[in-house]
Amino acid sequence: MTDRFRKFIAGFGYAFQGLWYTIRTQHNARVHVIIAILVIVLGIYLRISALEFAIIFIAISGVFITEMLNTVAELCVDLASPTYHPLAKIAKDVAAGAVLANAILSIIIGLCIFGPHLWGLFFHQ
Numbered sequence: 001m002t003d004r005f006r007k008f009i010a011g012f013g014y015a016f017q018g019l020w021y022t023i024r025t026q027h028n029a030r031v032h033v034i035i036a037i038l039v040i041v042l043g044i045y046l047r048i049s050a051l052e053f054a055i056i057f058i059a060i061s062g063v064f065i066t067e068m069l070n071t072v073a074e075l076c077v078d079l080a081s082p083t084y085h086p087l088a089k090i091a092k093d094v095a096a097g098a099v100l101a102n103a104i105l106s107i108i109i110g111l112c113i114f115g116p117h118l119w120g121l122f123f124h125q
């Protein structure tokens with residue numbers, strides 16, 4: 001195995017450690033995982049199309065990636081400013097706001113995708 005390839009494989013290991021750290025330490029990330037599983041099961045049950053699934057996966061990954069970037073922001077702020085600082089507050093609040101904005105967008109996407117299917121299921125059978 002070449003040195004370059006070994007570093008490439010090691011990079012994957014570090015990336016998975018980062019992913020696992022987020023799931024292990026962030027309560028919100030674990031909630032996202034549970035909601036994502038429920039949404040995928042609902043999608044299978046309602047037989048949504050491949051395109052609808054693709055949109056749902058974009059929404060799910062968007063929220064999770066934003067949660068990971070929020071974790072990065074929190075760790076960097078804690079490293080740079082362990083004590084109270086107004087800029088540290090703004091940085092953390094903005095990072096948390098990004099997660100919230102993404103979560104709201106995902107709910108809207110979920111309603112657009114699942115709304116018509118659920119409507120059909122409950123009112124046109």
Ligand SMILES: Nc1ncnc2c1ncn2[C@@H]1O[C@H](COP(=O)(O)OP(=O)(O)OP(=O)(O)O)[C@@H](O)[C@H]1O
Binds near residue numbers: 074084088096
């Ligand atoms: N060093 C700091 N200086 C100023 N305000 C801070 C600082 N650390 C945290 N805060 C304020 O407290 C809020 C919560 O911060 P905290 O680090 O507890 O994040 P959290 O969203 O509760 O995430 P987690 O539960 O993952 O730690 C921030 O959004 C910010 O307003």
